Amino acid sequence: MSPSKSTLxxxxxxxGAALGGISAAxxxxxxxxxxxxxxxxxxxxxxxxxxxxxxxAFPQKGEMILQRMRPPLLETPMAVFDQxxxxxxxxxxxxxxxGNIPESVDVDAFRLKIRGHVEREVEFTLHDLLHGFERxxxxxxxxxxxxxxxxxxxxxxxxxxxxxxxxxxRWTGVRLRDVLARAGVKxxxxxxxxxxxxxxxxxxxxxxxxxxSVDHACDGEVMIAFAMNGEPLPLLNxxxxxLVVPGWYSTYWIKMLSDIEVLPAKDSNFWMAKAYQVPxxxxxxxxxxxxxxxKEPISRMVPRSLLTxxxxxxxxxxxxxxxxxGIAMGGDCGVEKVEISIDGGEHWNLATLGKDLGPYSFxxxxxxxxxxxxxxxxxxxxxxxxxxxxxxxxxxxxNGYMRAGVETxxxxxxxxx
Amino acid sequence: xxxxxxxxxxxxASAPVWAAKPxxxxxxxxxxxxxxxxxxxxxxxxxxxxxxxxxDHCRACHxxxxxxxxxxxxxxxxxxxxxxxxxxxKAPVPEDxxxxxxxxxxxxxxxxx
Numbered sequence: 001m002s003p004s005k006s007t008l009x010x011x012x013x014x015x016g017a018a019l020g021g022i023s024a025a026x027x028x029x030x031x032x033x034x035x036x037x038x039x040x041x042x043x044x045x046x047x048x049x050x051x052x053x054x055x056x057a058f059p060q061k062g063e064m065i066l067q068r069m070r071p072p073l074l075e076t077p078m079a080v081f082d083q084x085x086x087x088x089x090x091x092x093x094x095x096x097x098x099g100n101i102p103e104s105v106d107v108d109a110f111r112l113k114i115r116g117h118v119e120r121e122v123e124f125t126l127h128d129l130l131h132g133f134e135r136x137x138x139x140x141x142x143x144x145x146x147x148x149x150x151x152x153x154x155x156x157x158x159x160x161x162x163x164x165x166x167x168x169x170r171w172t173g174v175r176l177r178d179v180l181a182r183a184g185v186k187x188x189x190x191x192x193x194x195x196x197x198x199x200x201x202x203x204x205x206x207x208x209x210x211x212x213s214v215d216h217a218c219d220g221e222v223m224i225a226f227a228m229n230g231e232p233l234p235l236l237n238x239x240x241x242x243l244v245v246p247g248w249y250s251t252y253w254i255k256m257l258s259d260i261e262v263l264p265a266k267d268s269n270f271w272m273a274k275a276y277q278v279p280x281x282x283x284x285x286x287x288x289x290x291x292x293x294x295k296e297p298i299s300r301m302v303p304r305s306l307l308t309x310x311x312x313x314x315x316x317x318x319x320x321x322x323x324x325x326g327i328a329m330g331g332d333c334g335v336e337k338v339e340i341s342i343d344g345g346e347h348w349n350l351a352t353l354g355k356d357l358g359p360y361s362f363x364x365x366x367x368x369x370x371x372x373x374x375x376x377x378x379x380x381x382x383x384x385x386x387x388x389x390x391x392x393x394x395x396x397x398x399n400g401y402m403r404a405g406v407e408t409x410x411x412x413x414x415x416x417x
Numbered sequence: 418x419x420x421x422x423x424x425x426x427x428x429x430a431s432a433p434v435w436a437a438k439p440x441x442x443x444x445x446x447x448x449x450x451x452x453x454x455x456x457x458x459x460x461x462x463x464x465x466x467x468x469x470x471x472x473d474h475c476r477a478c479h480x481x482x483x484x485x486x487x488x489x490x491x492x493x494x495x496x497x498x499x500x501x502x503x504x505x506x507k508a509p510v511p512e513d514x515x516x517x518x519x520x521x522x523x524x525x526x527x528x529x530x
Contacts, residue, residue: 048489049485049486059454060452067483069457070458073483098478099479103452126447130445160483160488172444201506206505206506232447232448232450
């Protein structure tokens, strides 16, 4: 009998609990003296400290991997993706740039302002947004530009995420296009810039602001969301409003959205012009070590697939039916197919795809295998509906963005496992 | 009567999945939210030569923990990170602290493995 999926994944991902000798500095004093040591997770990050504590200390959040307490960086454990196609709100990853985050929101006082290159400046209350516009809904993956950065080889500096800086949710809200129409975008508008309630630590520092082109902002898909999986957003995921940009990396999904400025010129603010730049190449790839290349702001996501019920180094029983399970995403379109190889990439077989929740959602894939005894390299490869496949050679760039090459999981198939 | 109760109990125990999960009602209103986000200002950098520079100047904006899990960087790369904090993110770090901070970070990684 093959071991159950959830047991397999939990065993590996939580086995770090048994590992001692963790530097006290890595386990911030969330835990009073005398309290039990936090359980640790091994994210399998090469060439750098790989263990992280698990924490339940954050408001409206369940058990999360603590990447950084301040400003919060919380990663979703892999087992969550094995159990859910829609990531539960309380285990949805969290990422903030500045630590100056409001801890409370007064829903009657809150206003969303539309200003700049418009016919008339307008302000909307939350009631206006909940009741004054047509509602739309979309299931969409929100993925950090730097998801899986910790896996980069050669390593790069930054938030050393495992694969859990992403999540998939059913977002409910209103079209950005409809909201902009009330203000009346003037002819000659170029970009639309978004800001939230969070502020930089010092006034001279660049507030976190991101922009989309006017055409993109008005495509009818970009949404101002007030609900996530049918519930208000957790504060750390952007309560009360969050921009949803289906198919694009999360850096554009401004949290606690409170300010929209229409610009008559291309946005030159730091976060658009200097930060979040990727090589202007397919998958943002350059040969490792390359520093000089044409750059562009990160934008559309690319296809990915990850096994969720088997972890690196895991032992399984050989010669017995085993179901491989994982999640795939097309990036900026749907999933066409997922292929599996159990011989290091020599031969590939089609996996079975689960329910289709729309082009921007995760899609479950499963595949039955019967592994020969020995060391087995399992690969999964997603091809999206635009015909783009994950590259077999891992993509790389110096800022650690857009990791999306085919991932390999090495497992040990034994007679007795 | 007893049989009836037992039958009812059985019904409750075997309540179908759909009964436990009613379709969520569309969100009609939002309520005030007030939370407490955990902080770790009490956390310091591991003791070593120059640690005061980091404890004094590198804890206002971010936790020490993230710095301590970075891959091995050269002195030049660490200096660039420190300069980014000052020049781009406007961290009020005195100029004469750049080298002590850089030295600590390099030395700590040299001792790591």
